Amino acid sequence: MDHFQLVQEIKQKGVLRIKEGNGKTLTLMKPEHWQPEFGNNWIYLLFDLFQIRSICGQFSEVSLDVVEFASKPTIYHSPASNLISSGPMEDGVLKFSLIREPNWNKFLFQINSLVLVNMESQEDPTHTTDLLFPLYSPGTKEIYLGPEGDIKILKG
DSSP, rough: OOOOOHHHHHHHHSEEEEEEETTOEEEEEOGGOGGGGGSSOOOOEEEGGGGGHHHSSSSOOOHHHHHHHHHSOEEEEEOOOOOOOOOSTTTEEEEEEEEEHHHHHHHHHHHOEEEEEEOOOSSSSSSEEEOGGGSSTTTEEEEEEOOSSSSEEEEE
């Protein structure tokens, strides 16, 4: 994956459509470009554990440990921070994932800002990569992490 070209495009245009190794198209977008008409089926992609504090409200140490020590790709649902006044969320709850796969993590790190992904994109891709996007893995889990440390497995 040519990180430089893709990073430049998302920084300039704010959106990027990539056909990944499974043949599925995903749309990556900077949060400031998201509009309510795009729907709520978006996930914040994080490259570092500390980014959680910028998108989630109160976040317990137990929840932080769950994210830090997760061994499989996981989509987390958690109450949004008060700093996020608008964005893809339902009833104040947003979705995020810490991307650990080295190539995708490096790509997100190079963008150096929050990125949203829509994994059900119907748009034509502008780029193609052989790299598999980790959240398409059949072992991907979904977990709700509450502000007081409550945890609920939504999809195991």
